[in-house]
Amino acid sequence: MANDDTPRGIADRPDDVIYGELADWWPLLSSAEHYLEEAHAYRALLLDAGDAPLRTVLELGSGGGGNASHLKLDFSMTLVDRAPGMLGVSRALNPECEHVLGDMRTVRLDRMFDAVFVHDAVSYMTSLDDLAAAVRTAFVHCRPGGVALFAPDALRETFRETTNCGGNEDGARALRYLQWLWDPDPTDDTYVADWVCLLREGRAISRTVYERHVFGLFARADWLRILADAGFVARARPFVHSQVEPGSLEVFVARRPR
Numbered sequence: 001m002a003n004d005d006t007p008r009g010i011a012d013r014p015d016d017v018i019y020g021e022l023a024d025w026w027p028l029l030s031s032a033e034h035y036l037e038e039a040h041a042y043r044a045l046l047l048d049a050g051d052a053p054l055r056t057v058l059e060l061g062s063g064g065g066g067n068a069s070h071l072k073l074d075f076s077m078t079l080v081d082r083a084p085g086m087l088g089v090s091r092a093l094n095p096e097c098e099h100v101l102g103d104m105r106t107v108r109l110d111r112m113f114d115a116v117f118v119h120d121a122v123s124y125m126t127s128l129d130d131l132a133a134a135v136r137t138a139f140v141h142c143r144p145g146g147v148a149l150f151a152p153d154a155l156r157e158t159f160r161e162t163t164n165c166g167g168n169e170d171g172a173r174a175l176r177y178l179q180w181l182w183d184p185d186p187t188d189d190t191y192v193a194d195w196v197c198l199l200r201e202g203r204a205i206s207r208t209v210y211e212r213h214v215f216g217l218f219a220r221a222d223w224l225r226i227l228a229d230a231g232f233v234a235r236a237r238p239f240v241h242s243q244v245e246p247g248s249l250e251v252f253v254a255r256r257p258r
């Protein structure tokens with residue numbers, strides 16, 4: 001529940017608006033093309049780490065399906081997200097992929113995949129218990145010899161306050177946003193993304209939205225301990241991308257032993 005310290009405009013579940021009633025604006029906020037370079041990097045990391053064959057991939061927290069729209073060219077993708085509107089966006093983009101409504105901490109599909117991929121949605125794990133639950137979900141769905149790849153937006157050791165902005169248009173509609181990533185309490189395990197979005201329909205701004213998303217911020221050692229406790233053999237690897245400052249971001253590549 002929102003409490004007395006919650007800034008005005010913040011819903012009980014903080015991502016209700018952007019991933020909820022505004023989900024069909026998502027492609028204007030983050031287009032599928034935006035994910036091309038990073039999807040290639042994730043593909044290479046997955047292929048490098050798992051035992052062949054690597055055909056089936058489960059993505060937890062797949063959102064609008066931006067990464068999946070590229071990964072599906074090489075893998076058979078099953079996409080899980082807890083927001084029905086975001087699954088709808090992804091279904092339109094990726095009709096050939098299987099879509100499942102579920103929470104990455106608890107979903108159980110009762111089958112295994114060659115790989116499990118958890119992109120930025122893992123940042124919504126805001127406690128070590130939540131992170132352990134998501135890692136457990138990845139483990140039970142990863143076949144022996146398979147690989148799980150986790151790509152959090154930030155690590156405790158390398159986190160830096162920053163802002164970014166962007167947006168797109170599709171003719172009739174346009175969206176512009178400012179996102180401010182900062183850490184109100186450096187002693188806890190979270191930081192926040194404060195978003196402001198301007199939505200334009202025709203020649204008029206039809207809506208402004210302010211929304212706070214709370215993200216987990218864990219140390220590398222915590223990640224590696226949680227991955228090992230789940231049964232993975234894991235390591236951190238630098239994330240290499242033309243728009244990411246070298247050394248500023250890491251991903252976790254975890255292999256389920258045979």
Ligand SMILES: C[S@@+](CC[C@H](N)C(=O)[O-])C[C@H]1O[C@@H](n2cnc3c(N)ncnc32)[C@H](O)[C@@H]1O
Nearest residue numbers: 061063064065066067082083086103104121124
């Ligand atoms: C930024 S979007 C993901 C975009 C995605 N990486 C892509 O390639 O398009 C974040 C998504 O995480 C989802 N999410 C947040 N917490 C979740 C949870 N506990 N289980 C499943 N999905 C979750 C949200 O519903 C949202 O769709």
